[in-house]
Amino acid sequence: MTLRVGVIGTGNIGADHVRRIAAGIAGAVVSAVTDVDTARAEEVGRSVGATVCADGRALIAAAEVDAVIIASPSKTHAALTLACISAGKPVLCEKPLAPTTKECIEVLDAEVALGRRLVQVGFMRRYDSGYRAVKAALTDGLIGQPLILHNVHRNPTVPASFSSDMTITDAIIHEIDTTRWLLGEEIVSAQVIPPAPTPLAHPHLQDPQFVVFRTERGLLSTVECFVNCQYGYDVRCELVGSTGTASLVNPVVAAVTLEGADRAAVPADWRVRFGAAYHAELQDWVNGLLNGVVRGPNAWDGYAATRVAQAGVESATSGERVALDSIPKPALYA
Ligand code: NAD
Numbered sequence: 115m116t117l118r119v120g121v122i123g124t125g126n127i128g129a130d131h132v133r134r135i136a137a138g139i140a141g142a143v144v145s146a147v148t149d150v151d152t153a154r155a156e157e158v159g160r161s162v163g164a165t166v167c168a169d170g171r172a173l174i175a176a177a178e179v180d181a182v183i184i185a186s187p188s189k190t191h192a193a194l195t196l197a198c199i200s201a202g203k204p205v206l207c208e209k210p211l212a213p214t215t216k217e218c219i220e221v222l223d224a225e226v227a228l229g230r231r232l233v234q235v236g237f238m239r240r241y242d243s244g245y246r247a248v249k250a251a252l253t254d255g256l257i258g259q260p261l262i263l264h265n266v267h268r269n270p271t272v273p274a275s276f277s278s279d280m281t282i283t284d285a286i287i288h289e290i291d292t293t294r295w296l297l298g299e300e301i302v303s304a305q306v307i308p309p310a311p312t313p314l315a316h317p318h319l320q321d322p323q324f325v326v327f328r329t330e331r332g333l334l335s336t337v338e339c340f341v342n343c344q345y346g347y348d349v350r351c352e353l354v355g356s357t358g359t360a361s362l363v364n365p366v367v368a369a370v371t372l373e374g375a376d377r378a379a380v381p382a383d384w385r386v387r388f389g390a391a392y393h394a395e396l397q398d399w400v401n402g403l404l405n406g407v408v409r410g411p412n413a414w415d416g417y418a419a420t421r422v423a424q425a426g427v428e429s430a431t432s433g434e435r436v437a438l439d440s441i442p443k444p445a446l447y448a
């Protein structure tokens with residue numbers, strides 16, 4: 115059987131997913147696309163022979179769509195995910211599941227009422243070989259007891275439309291998920307501490323941002339997120355344990371030895387750095403669906419990450435540490 119995938123939003127990541135599925139994901143084809151920018155949808159659709167649907171709802175309802183990828187802006191995610199659940203179609207929703215916990219709870223409620231899991235959230239770092247090696251070092255007992263996780267997340271630049279809240283809800287949300295996943299426990303508080311700002315960011319933006327998360331067992335996870343670092347896309351992570359540390363190694367994309375020095379190129383953007391992880395995420399999603407299961411990061415993970423991000427936004431405003439509460443975890447996500 116071939117899984118027929120419909121993609122909503124053919125911008126940066128949507129077009130990337132379309133290309134990736136067409137070029138090398140076994141067992142799947144892109145059968146339909148849609149975008150409010152119709153010319154863009156037509157161009158991307160034409161490149162892979164996919165139908166262009168009028169809007170997200172038409173795509174979700176289309177007979178030629180078995181499963182949906184949502185790659186439109188974050189504020190559209192919850193409503194489109196709810197429409198997929200109503201239609202009984204599996205959905206890979208890009209992160210975040212929604213910018214607010216209220217919307218995430220609506221998605222949880224709808225899935226629980228349906229009684230089966232259809233939603234996967236695009237936390238693709240869980241599929242990155244570097245992050246997996248860090249996790250394996252911990253679970254294999256190589257570094258003793260986990261104590262502190264240090265994270266760095268740098269983008270060369272962002273557009274003027276990118277806000278300080280989005281640094282937390284759209285960028286740091288990746289570190290929130292990797293913290294929960296690597297350490298296997300929930301985050302219980304968040305504090306945002308603003309460093310001196312770079313002169314090279316748009317004036318409305320606090321950049322960089324620095325956050326300290328504390329987990330249930332008192333572990334710390336720190337995140338420096340700098341979205342105008344200029345020099346490239348740089349994601350780092352070091353897990354400090356009681357007997358050693360495990361670190362993510364930034365993959366070398368090209369190296370030049372010249373004039374007595376080695377120069378290793380930094381990835382240009384997330385497409386380059388995490389290309390293999392996006393591939394693994396999509397292939398695992400398709401393989402699972404062909405066997406009737408959704409097994410990646412689920413709607414609970416989406417809710418759990420957004421509630422922490424929302425606390426971060428609150429802390430950025432107040433300057434205070436924000437303690438988190440949580441709704442009970444439904445049995446569907448046990
Ligand atoms: P983008 O602006 O490049 O693309 C979004 C596209 O959606 C645009 O073409 C826009 O015209 C279209 N669009 C807007 N409203 C729509 C609607 N209602 N229906 C259909 N199409 C609509 O943005 P992007 O960088 O591709 O990000 C899209 C989403 O993917 C965001 O939620 C972002 O957080 C997520 N993302 C995830 C990763 C990752 O590493 N997992 C990387 C990049 C982006």
Ligand code: ISE
Nearest residue numbers: 267269284285286288341384
């Ligand atoms: C973007 O939306 C992503 O998800 C990238 O992975 C992340 O690095 C970037 O900061 C976000 O804006």
